[in-house]
């Protein structure tokens with residue numbers, strides 16, 4: 031059983047793992063886009079040292095862009111086989127990939143316009159894919175994987191289990207004559223507002239596990255709820271707009287559900303809530319369709335015909351004109367808009383309109399990479415400097431109150447990861463989807479539990495049941511091999 035990772039090895043984005051079984055069958059687990067700008071995104075144009083047409087199958091763990099976003103490229107390069115996933119993942123993947131194609135094409139047109147003015151049009155790379163490519167890709171989806179049920183994929187026995195990360199997310203138990211392997215995909219925070227905990231995994235010979243937050247602990251859910259509720263009350267008192275940048279999948283539904291609970295219980299005044307993200311509105315349909323997958327309180331509300339994602343004051347904003355009109359609305363209101371790191375999307379024009387007003391509140395519920403607009407705003411707030419940021423080509427002063435709520439993460443923390451491993455027996459543990467420094471900090475935790483742990487090197491094949499590396503680190507792996515600190519939560 032050999033593994034070669036062409037993404038999410040020593041970084042947290044671009045998940046793509048090639049599994050080669052004895053006898054030569056090849057299965058690709060996830061096929062995600064590199065996100066986070068610069069050098070990382072340049073890797074999306076890389077070719078692979080294998081012919082996509084030779085793959086026996088692709089299996090997706092979940093629908094985040096950093097796990098599915100290179101799939102249309104794989105198809106463009108010749109893959110015509112099946113792409114297995116759970117039914118909710120198939121539903122969300124359509125929304126995610128079509129949005130990604132739209133952003134690719136829009137980004138390309140914008141770059142061409144700029145380059146033309148400098149006579150450098152020929153230097154602009156074409157979009158990775160367009161809508162037509164996505165439709166050809168979606169035709170290959172086989173949403174036949176059901177949680178807890180064993181299926182046969184290219185001669186391999188595959189059992190998906192609930193990963194508790196986002197709707198439809200699965201970890202995979204893969205069994206063949208070679209041994210039993212668990213591929214974790216992204217594992218969930220066991221204190222989620224919507225997802226049940228991951229199913230405890232069985233014993234295995236090897237576990238390939240994500241390590242996004244393997245070096246830290248999240249705040250407990252009740253604390254997060256109290257913090258969010260207090261930030262909202264303070265924001266309502268401040269009297270201005272309350273901006274909540276959010277990712278379209280899972281985070282937006284979690285925030286809407288939480289707002290509804292807090293307003294229904296009277297903890298937070300009923301003020302208007304604008305959901306200004308057509309993609310989040312589309313994704314929410316999948317939460318209705320697959321509501322049985324959610325926490326019992328949410329599932330029961332859905333079964334009773336209620337909408338757990340709709341505070342009574344909710345307005346869903348679809349067109350760009352409607353989005354602009356929100357700014358004419360007087361008085362406090364919540365505006366939930368994408369994208370989560372404020373690097374694009376409708377949140378930008380709301381920030382331009384309101385960030386400079388002292389009555390405005392910005393409630394941050396997602397990770398902000400240091401280089402993103404959100405990261406710059408948070409850094410300015412942390413140093414108590416009244417800073418200025420560039421938004422849509424304009425310098426905007428940051429006078430809004432900034433509240434950062436860290437506990438909404440959809441990823442497992444160190445305790446969650448160790449709890450996941452605790453039922454797997456004595457497997458060889460292979461670390462992926464993490465910064466090198468974070469994985470380094472996690473290795474001694476494994477040693478202390480008598481487990482052998484190794485970091486999966488980028489693009490280099492490893493024998494999952496072999497002896498691994500001494501000390502857990504591939505030779506020559508430098509700390510600066512880490513990415514710029516982007517967290518792959520899936521973009522909007």
Ligand SMILES: [Zn+2]
Pocket residue numbers: 092094097195216518519520
């Ligand atoms: Zn994910």
